[in-house]
Ligand code: HEM
């Protein structure tokens with residue numbers, strides 16, 4: 001049985017098509033600048049993040065006794081100042097949007113089926129919105145006088 | 148004896164022996180696919196005596212003519228002009244007719260397979276239609292307004308120089324099928340379409356640049372390029388493909404701001 005091919009000239013095997021092939025019906029221009037702004041945002045936020053993230057790591061992990069100094073009191077002390085509140089807020093928003101847009105690119109590059117793409121992005125957007133809102137809430141409502 | 152005839156004779160003999168000893172035995176490991184036989188693609192080895200100064204295309208010809216007539220591949224000009232025979236040789240996209248065997252280490256088996264990201268129809272032949280669809284979608288022809296001039300459309304040498312690099316494209320698809328973004332998402336225009344849009348966007352005689360920029364500004368346009376430089380490495384015409392894509396990006400940004 002094994003040497004008998006299932007396929008012949010009149011009945012060829014299915015060819016393997018590449019993912020998301022371009023056809024005549026491939027959607028035409030949406031006429032927005034969304035991808036342009038996304039691309040620019042990655043570069044601009046990246047530049048700002050170099051300062052914010054490296055500064056953050058330096059303060060938290062290197063200076064003044066390193067990571068061992070971090071405790072409730074340390075956080076409470078820093079968030080008493082609007083400067084550090086602003087710093088952390090900027091870092092939270094920029095890093096989250098930068099990271100989320102980066103992962104959106106990764107999903108666009110790797111996910112092949114339309115449904116996979118859709119659900120991965122929904123998961124990503126949900127997680128991003130949740131983290132950004134929760135973080136913002138904590139920065140603004142942090143109360144150093146816990147019972 | 149030192150008669151000139153004898154010397155000549157031995158020199159000719161030497162030359163003949165030299166040519167004979169320059170032949171080497173090379174193995175070509177070719178990715179075969181024939182949907183009329185099997186749904187699976189598989190590697191097949193062919194051994195042949197060949198002069199290493201010959202090209203991979205010559206080796207494919209020898210195999211097809213002397214060993215296995217079913218081996219299927221495209222070629223037309225055989226001199227790097229028509230763009231028919233782009234294939235993946237030792238893992239890199241090249242034109243078989245421009246690749247010398249001595250340049251790709253014939254000591255080891257030389258792998259030859261179809262370019263990636265397009266449907267393989269048989270052996271090394273792929274369906275180029277999606278590639279040409281992306282090409283058509285950037286409107287690769289002169290667009291002008293107003294009356295036709297009675298003489299030719301003049302252009303300065305500098306204006307011509309501006310897009311000289313991208314006029315060299317032969318539409319072989321080596322660049323597009325070397326792009327990892329295109330492998331996973333065929334909706335991306337791909338480098339070749341952008342190169343051919345660049346050729347008109349930066350042509351001072353053309354007036355459709357705005358339309359083409361708008362097309363490439365979309366979600367499957369230039370912003371999907373991740374600057375991997377695979378396309379520049381692959382191009383057999385030496386076009387700086389990634390640079391051309393970058394120039395289109397820059398034109399879009401300077402147009403907006
Ligand atoms: C430290 C300063 C940073 C700089 C200068 C920077 C810069 C960049 C740039 C320019 C891109 C775009 C790459 C492309 O389009 O091909 C990118 C992508 C990305 N970034 Fe950042 N970034 C920084 C920090 C971060 C942080 C803190 C995160 C995580 C929250 C992050 C997550 C990502 C992800 C997931 C991508 C997409 C991956 C990719 O494009 O290959 N980056 N980054």
Ligand code: SF4
Pocket residue numbers: 315316317318319320321322323338339342381382383384385386388
């Ligand atoms: S840009 Fe170069 S690699 Fe790409 S299709 Fe044109 S000639 Fe081939």
Ligand code: FES
Pocket residue numbers: 221222223224225226227228229230231232233242243244245
């Ligand atoms: S056969 Fe024409 S480019 Fe190689």
